[in-house]
Amino acid sequence: MRKVTAQRLAEFTERDYVLTFGVGKREFDRMLAALEDAYRREHKRKPRFTKITMLDKLVLTLIYRHEYRSMDSIAAEYEVSRDTIEVNVHWVEQTLLNADLIQKSVTCVYKTN
Numbered sequence: 001m002r003k004v005t006a007q008r009l010a011e012f013t014e015r016d017y018v019l020t021f022g023v024g025k026r027e028f029d030r031m032l033a034a035l036e037d038a039y040r041r042e043h044k045r046k047p048r049f050t051k052i053t054m055l056d057k058l059v060l061t062l063i064y065r066h067e068y069r070s071m072d073s074i075a076a077e078y079e080v081s082r083d084t085i086e087v088n089v090h091w092v093e094q095t096l097l098n099a100d101l102i103q104k105s106v107t108c109v110y111k112t113n
Helices: 006-010 014-021 025-042 054-067 071-078 082-098
Strands: none
Touching (some): 006 054, 014 025, 014 054, 025 082, 054 071, 071 082
């Protein structure tokens, strides 16, 4: 599977979203907006540089949850370490759980509001 880019995502239909990520386009956009908002709140003073964009963080988390792929295979695809994938999946799931956009988490046990 090749990395999902913004250009490739623009060509997706509603059915493609559901088949690839397990959520519809509208819900995907809500999740992305919640992640961007949470990142802005956490890094008000000084945004950090990350190799993985917010879109990539959401995509890799949804792929991890929907396709049950290993973190090692996702790390190889995104050319980062497994630890980077683990930290990002955990942060995305925690953020979406706190925003009530997912009901349960693979890596998180509870909300931290």
